[in-house]
Amino acid sequence: MAGLVLKDVRKTYGEVTALKNIDLVFPSGKLTALLGPSGCGKTTLLRIIAGLETPTRGNLSLNGEDITTLPANRRKFGMVFQSFALFPHLSVGENVAYSLTISGVEKKTRSKRAQELLDLVQMADFQDRRIGQLSGGQRQRVAIARALAQEPQVFLLDEPMSALDAQLRETMQVELRLLQQQLNITTIVVTHDQREAMTMADEIVVMSNGVSEQIGSPTDIYQRPETPFVASFIGKANFLDGTVRGGRVFVGDSAFDLEKPAPFVDGSPVQLVCRPENAELCAADTNASNILTGPVSFVRDVGPTREVFVETDAGRIICEMPSSDATPVTQGEVTGIRLKSHTLFCFPRPDPGNLEKTVEEAGRRENVAA
Amino acid sequence: MSDLAAASSLVHARDGTRLKGQEGPRADAVQSIGARPIIMTVIAAFLVFVFLAPILLVIAVSFGEKIEGASWVWAFDPSNYARVFVGIGWPDQITLLYAYKLGYTLAYAVLGSLIAIAFAFPFTYFLSQCSRPAQAAWLVFILASLSMSEVFIVMGWDIMLSNRSGLPALFKATGVTAWLKDTGWLAVLKDWGLANPRNVKFKTSQLATVLTMAYLVWPYAVILLYAPLSRIDRSMIEAARTMGAGSFTVMRTVVVPVVRIPVMGTLLLLFVYLLGAYVTVTYFAEPAHQTLPVSIYEAIRGATLNAPFGAAQAVVLLSTAGVFILASLWLGRLAENRGR
Numbered sequence: 001m002a003g004l005v006l007k008d009v010r011k012t013y014g015e016v017t018a019l020k021n022i023d024l025v026f027p028s029g030k031l032t033a034l035l036g037p038s039g040c041g042k043t044t045l046l047r048i049i050a051g052l053e054t055p056t057r058g059n060l061s062l063n064g065e066d067i068t069t070l071p072a073n074r075r076k077f078g079m080v081f082q083s084f085a086l087f088p089h090l091s092v093g094e095n096v097a098y099s100l101t102i103s104g105v106e107k108k109t110r111s112k113r114a115q116e117l118l119d120l121v122q123m124a125d126f127q128d129r130r131i132g133q134l135s136g137g138q139r140q141r142v143a144i145a146r147a148l149a150q151e152p153q154v155f156l157l158d159e160p161m162s163a164l165d166a167q168l169r170e171t172m173q174v175e176l177r178l179l180q181q182q183l184n185i186t187t188i189v190v191t192h193d194q195r196e197a198m199t200m201a202d203e204i205v206v207m208s209n210g211v212s213e214q215i216g217s218p219t220d221i222y223q224r225p226e227t228p229f230v231a232s233f234i235g236k237a238n239f240l241d242g243t244v245r246g247g248r249v250f251v252g253d254s255a256f257d258l259e260k261p262a263p264f265v266d267g268s269p270v271q272l273v274c275r276p277e278n279a280e281l282c283a284a285d286t287n288a289s290n291i292l293t294g295p296v297s298f299v300r301d302v303g304p305t306r307e308v309f310v311e312t313d314a315g316r317i318i319c320e321m322p323s324s325d326a327t328p329v330t331q332g333e334v335t336g337i338r339l340k341s342h343t344l345f346c347f348p349r350p351d352p353g354n355l356e357k358t359v360e361e362a363g364r365r366e367n368v369a370a
Numbered sequence: 371m372s373d374l375a376a377a378s379s380l381v382h383a384r385d386g387t388r389l390k391g392q393e394g395p396r397a398d399a400v401q402s403i404g405a406r407p408i409i410m411t412v413i414a415a416f417l418v419f420v421f422l423a424p425i426l427l428v429i430a431v432s433f434g435e436k437i438e439g440a441s442w443v444w445a446f447d448p449s450n451y452a453r454v455f456v457g458i459g460w461p462d463q464i465t466l467l468y469a470y471k472l473g474y475t476l477a478y479a480v481l482g483s484l485i486a487i488a489f490a491f492p493f494t495y496f497l498s499q500c501s502r503p504a505q506a507a508w509l510v511f512i513l514a515s516l517s518m519s520e521v522f523i524v525m526g527w528d529i530m531l532s533n534r535s536g537l538p539a540l541f542k543a544t545g546v547t548a549w550l551k552d553t554g555w556l557a558v559l560k561d562w563g564l565a566n567p568r569n570v571k572f573k574t575s576q577l578a579t580v581l582t583m584a585y586l587v588w589p590y591a592v593i594l595l596y597a598p599l600s601r602i603d604r605s606m607i608e609a610a611r612t613m614g615a616g617s618f619t620v621m622r623t624v625v626v627p628v629v630r631i632p633v634m635g636t637l638l639l640l641f642v643y644l645l646g647a648y649v650t651v652t653y654f655a656e657p658a659h660q661t662l663p664v665s666i667y668e669a670i671r672g673a674t675l676n677a678p679f680g681a682a683q684a685v686v687l688l689s690t691a692g693v694f695i696l697a698s699l700w701l702g703r704l705a706e707n708r709g710r
Contacts, residue, residue: 052608072611079612085605089627099613102623150613 003028003186004049004154009058011044011210018044020210022058026154031180031187033197036207037233042190043158045207049188050156051075062153078147079156083163084139086131092118092142093127099150117145120179137168144179155180155187161196173199194234198222206230228347231273238279238339240272240292240314241349248289249346251314255289259342269349276320278343281308281327284336290344292317293336296329310337425688432681442678450682468665472686475645475661476694478576482583482647483591483640487633489584490591491599495625497592498600509596512589520586520649527582528653531572538569579654583647587640594639598632599625631702638698642691662687 004026011019019041026032034042047053049060051072059068067075076099086095093114094101100110118124121141126134134142140160147155160176161169177200180187191197197204198218206213206221206229214226225231228239242251247261249272256272264270284293294312301323308319308329317337321327329335435445454472457465497508530536541547547569550556559565563575572578602625610620626633648663655661662683669680 050608050612052611072608073614073616075612076614077612079609081605081609083603083605085603085609087606087610087624087628089630098610098623102610102613102615102619146609146613156612 003030003063004188005061006045006049007059007061009045009048009055009060011041011048011053012056018210019048019055022212024205024212024215026186026188027203028063028186029184030202031177031189031200032203032205033201034188034190034205034207035192035194035197035233036213037192040207041210042192042207046156046158046188046190049154050077050079076150076152077154077156078150078152080140080143080147080158080160082159084143086139086142086146088131090131091127092123092129092131092134095131095142096127096145096149098146103150113149114145117149118142120148121145136164137172140164140172144176148183148185153186155183155185157187157189159190159192161191161193169196170199176200198234206233208233225273225345228271228273231345231347236276236318236320238274238276238317240274240317242270242272242314244268244270244346249344251292254286254292254314256339256344257289257341258344258346262346264346264348271347271349272339273345273347274317274339274343276307276318277305278340279317279319280321280338280340281319281329282336282338284334288336290341291336291338293334295334296331299329299331308335310335312337428681428684431677432685434678434681436676436678441675447678450679451686453679454683454686468662468683471660471662471665472690474655474659475663475687476690478580478583478647478651478655478661479641479644481580482644483587483637485580485584486588486591486640487595487637490588490595491626491633492621494592494595494599495621498596498602505600509593512592515589516593520647523586524582524649524653527578527585528573531578531654533569533571533573536572538571541570574654574656576655576659579651579659582650582654583644586647586650587643590643591636591640594636595629595632598629602628634698634702638695641694645687645691 006022006024006026009019009022009024010017022045034045036042044053048055051067051070051074055068059066061067087098090098093111096114096117097105097110100113105113115124115127118127121144123138123141123145126138126142131139131142140163143160157176161172164172173196180200189197189200198221201218203215204218204221205215208229214221214230216224221230222234225234231237232239240251242249242256244250244262244264245266247258249256249258249262249270251272262270282291285291286293292310292312292314294310294317296308297311297316298307298309300307304323305320306323308321310317310319317339319337430444431442432450433446433448434442434450435447436442452460454468456469457463457467459465497505500508531538533539538547541550547556550559550565550570556565556570559570560567562577564577565571606624606628607620610624615623646663647661648667651661651664666680666683666687668674669676669683
């Protein structure tokens, strides 16, 4: 169960810091997604794991053995590249058997193994084809089969779906997940597509600016984001600026109760976050708590759901509901929006001066002063 | 009508511009249509003429007849070609002097281009992995080295390899010659034609000829290989590494096969260029090991003044280059088809 462990991994390129003190554990047999926007350091981290880059600081170990300085060709982690990196001068079968060929496996054995792997990725009849004769999806399957040929302990995929069209991407996400479960191989996927990460991963590492913002299961990450970045990057969210008073959050004159009292000292500027599906339309009542009012500015049906845009004094709130039981509303109509208390998250407002004003830190300061 | 011509006519129409004697935009468009093909045709005809005329003239002259003690006359005499392959005494006697010269020409060109590629390929591969400023600096240096003429390079190499002031003198001064004598290597080098009883000797030698030729075309090889090598998808190299390939295996199994067609093209270009090398051969090759271009020059401008025979040798050289190019293309296609 030790799996792959990264301790205090840091990577700098001159003045630029790509990764800052990454501590991660990739459990054996699980699929972990490194999720984040472009430039967040996720590919750098994957390349460090593959041995294609060396960390500036920190170490990596696999099942207890230090592999920090082990070169890529001795690490032998199977890797699927964003461009698939198939060899155009070799046939499909030769591509798949490449690792076996260079390690001196006899032709009959490697041909048999290549055929088995091509069967696994449903490309059994393509062994003699040239790479140029394959579609994007077929190339991806060949790249997966090739990476698996050497029976790697860790399977790495760098944005494997980015070269595929939307429909094929959906299909391949499911297929890849099923294949990973079938082989029970420790797998790390880099992606910037949150839907892809949530479809495939046992665990998601959300990254931003070279740090891991949150680690957890797809449900945890979605339902309990720990930072405003995670809340905004995973799924959709409404953000409201407010101030804490007596454990409640005030957005203008409207008071909002949370599941637990907000853990900030009175007067702290905070951001209140609510998923659109957790906002519900109600009668306009300015005196009730957890309710904002305003006119409906836009309504749209997006297949199974309907989105209602309401312009409140605190800003625009998007409310999402199933189309089947959507309350009829018309553009311009004034309505109330209830934000359910148990679905609200509260974060310090991202202003450097306000970030330390948590109750805990305020208490510590008081102790120091005393 | 081209888009440009159409746009031009529209602009004129909007401006209300009219040239004297013309009828507005339509006249402009007609003028645009006529000028371009005429210019193209004139330039193309000129290029075809300057390409074909010298070749056809040389072929025509190669069948001419040499008048002893005088110039030559137009004729249809194939004996010049027979002389190239079997000598002037044929059919009574066969002399392979010019056939050997052709052989040396081909051997030097093949070896020179192979050596140039052998050095240029790894250099260019590593150059393409350097930082952009380093690549730019090296490419400027290599382009600058192209400005040196063959005469200048050969003169430099002549001094570098000369017995009195070049490498042999350095070998002697640093004790390398004494060490070679003691270990018996000087005798071996002497057998190879690279030493005399006292010291190493690079002039005249086939090694010096081939090395100078290789150096002559080395910058061309780098420039021709730079584009394909820098365009290689680096993730293919990384993919090979993650599958267990070391640096040499990556080079052998991925890099070289991926750029084999540009490498073959470069090789052919260098080969054809070196077929015509003249100054290098006259400086570094012994008279018995000289090439067809030297013989061609001597026939046309040298003591014999036998333009038809010089032309026949030139046609044979050109045809040989053509045969090599066609054979390479055929072999390349064969290899591609086998791969499929």
